[in-house]
Structure formats: structure tokens, C-alpha cells
Amino acid sequence: MEYPGHTSTLFDGELMSAYASVTKMAATVARQLNTAMGALNDGNPAPLQQVFDDGDLVDSMEVSLDEQCTEILVRRQPTANDLRLVSAIIKTINDLERIGDESENIARAVQLVAQKQPYQLPCRSQINFVAQIAIGMLKAAMESFDAMDAASARKVGHRDALIDEEFNAIMRHLVAYMMEETSDLATTLQIVFITRTLENISNHARNISEYVIYLVEGREARNYCTI
Numbered sequence: 001m002e003y004p005g006h007t008s009t010l011f012d013g014e015l016m017s018a019y020a021s022v023t024k025m026a027a028t029v030a031r032q033l034n035t036a037m038g039a040l041n042d043g044n045p046a047p048l049q050q051v052f053d054d055g056d057l058v059d060s061m062e063v064s065l066d067e068q069c070t071e072i073l074v075r076r077q078p079t080a081n082d083l084r085l086v087s088a089i090i091k092t093i094n095d096l097e098r099i100g101d102e103s104e105n106i107a108r109a110v111q112l113v114a115q116k117q118p119y120q121l122p123c124r125s126q127i128n129f130v131a132q133i134a135i136g137m138l139k140a141a142m143e144s145f146d147a148m149d150a151a152s153a154r155k156v157g158h159r160d161a162l163i164d165e166e167f168n169a170i171m172r173h174l175v176a177y178m179m180e181e182t183s184d185l186a187t188t189l190q191i192v193f194i195t196r197t198l199e200n201i202s203n204h205a206r207n208i209s210e211y212v213i214y215l216v217e218g219r220e221a222r223n224y225c226t227i
Contacts (some may be wrong), residue, residue, distance in 0.1 A: 015082070018068050018089055022096070025061045026142045028054050029096050030135065032103035033201065036110060037131045040194070041124070044223045045114040045168035051107040058100040065093045073219075084218060088211040092145065095204040099138065102197045102204070116187055123170045123191060124175045130198045133159055137205035144209055150216040163202045170195050214222050 032054045039048050064137075069090050074076065077084055112122065137156050144153035171192070177187050214220060 013070075014076070015070055015085060018072065021061060021065050021068070022089055022092055023142070023146070025093060025096050027067060028061070029103065030138060031056070032100055033106070033131075033135060033138070034101050036106040037128070037135075039107070040110045040121075041128065042078045043114060043117055045111050048107045048111060051104055053097055055100050055104045059099055062093050062097040066090065068214060078101060081215075084215050088145075088215040091211050092208050095207045099201050099204045102201050105197050106194050109194050113187050113190050121191060122181075123173055123195070126170050126173070127191065127195055127198070130163055130170070130181060130195065130202075131161050133166070134198050134202040134205065137202050138160070138208075141205045141208040141212070144212045145215075148212065148216050150213045153209040153212035153216075155214070157206050160202060160206055163199055167195060167199050183206070189217075 032051045032224075033050050035047050039045055039051075069086050072086055076082070139160050140152065141156045144150075144156065174188055174192055174195075178185055181188070209219075
């Protein structure tokens with residue numbers, strides 16, 4: 001991350017340490033999501049324990065980072081850009097923790113449908129497409145945070161429309177499928193849940209990109225796609 005230095009190298013070190021921890025947390029969350037979706041596609045629930053183990057790690061990271069940022073606020077009383085950076089970190093770790101929780105929710109749903117062969121799951125290819133968009137949004141949001149690039153952060157939100165479009169198409173297909181395959185309602189409902197959860201993850205990734213715009217430009221950036 002490129003960021004203006006301070007007369008206090010210790011202050012610089014505290015900020016960089018907090019940022020590095022955010023990057024590590026984001027990598028762990030991304031691993032959770034990839035592992036959960038991989039288990040869905042492989043029909044193998046064995047790797048899912050790693051998702052839950054990583055969830056404990058993410059929770060621990062959030063608590064540690066929140067305490068670290070609180071200490072910076074109390075001891076350093078940052079202003080202007082520094083205050084926005086600490087605020088953006090606090091908000092980002094909250095959304096990352098929520099993405100971790102959502103990944104665990106997907107893992108639990110995958111456990112319930114693991115008895116089905118992957119090719120038998122309705123809308124499997126469409127769900128994978130949505131998952132790749134959500135994963136890409138998270139990756140791009142964190143890259144824009146790393147670069148402090150508001151322009152690239154804005155591009156993250158534009159993918160929301162594509163996810164919404166795919167989500168609506170999947171819902172229509174699943175409703176029709178449930179009407180025809182009434183004996184498979186339990187599996188279909190879990191697929192609905194997974195799809196909704198992926199949409200939630202994309203919303204959290206969008207939030208992170210909004211924090212980047214706030215960090216760089218000093219203004220709230222909700223609904224920035226229309227700006």
C-alpha cells in the first residue's frame with residue numbers, strides 16, 4: 001500500500017501492521033469461499049472442515065484488528081487521511097468477517113446436499129458463474145484497497161447488476177424446477193439458499209469498494225455506480 005509517511009515511524013508501523021492483517025484476513029476469507037464452492041462442485045464434503053476452522057481464525061483476526069484499531073484511535077488520535085484509513089480498516093474487517101460467515105453458511109448447505117451427485121444439482125453452472133463474479137468482486141475490491149484506487153473501486157460495483165440479473169434468472173428456473181420435481185424440494189431449497197448467500201457476499205465486496213472511495217475521496221460512496 002502506498003501511503004504518506006509520518007514523522008513518527010512507529011505510527012507508520014502501526015498503520016502498516018493493521019493493513020497487512022486486513023490483507024491476510026481477506027486471503028483467509030477468499031479461501032473459505034473457494035473451498036466451500038469447490039466442495040459443492042466435487043460433491044465431496046471432506047474439505048468443508050477447513051472452512052469452519054478458517055472461520056474461527058477470521059473471527060480471531062477481526063477481534064485482534066478491532067482492538068488494534070481502537071488502540072490507534074485512542075493513542076494517536078488520527079485526523080484527516082489517517083482517520084479515514086483507520087475507519088476504512090474497521091469497516092472492511094467487519095464486511096470480511098460477514099463474508100466468512102456467509103462462506104460457512106454455504107458450507108453447511110453443501111453438507112446437506114452432499115449426497116447428490118454434482119451434475120444432478122439444478123442450476124449448477126449458473127451458480128458457479130455467480131460465485132466467480134462474487135469471488136472476483138472480493139479480489140478486485142481488495143486490490144483497489146491495496147492501491148488506494150477509487151477508479152478501480154468504482155468498477156467493482158458495476159458487477160452487482162450482473163449478479164442481480166443472474167440471481168433473478170436462477171430463481172425463475174428453480175421455481176419451475178420445484179414445481180416439476182416436488183420430490184427434490186429439500187435440495188432445491190438449499191440451492192436457493194446458496195444463491196442468495198452468494199448475492200450477499202457480492203454486496204459485502206461492494207461495501208469494501210465503497211470504503212476505498214471514502215478513503216481516497218473523503219466522501220460517502222453509496223450507490224456510486226450512478227455517480
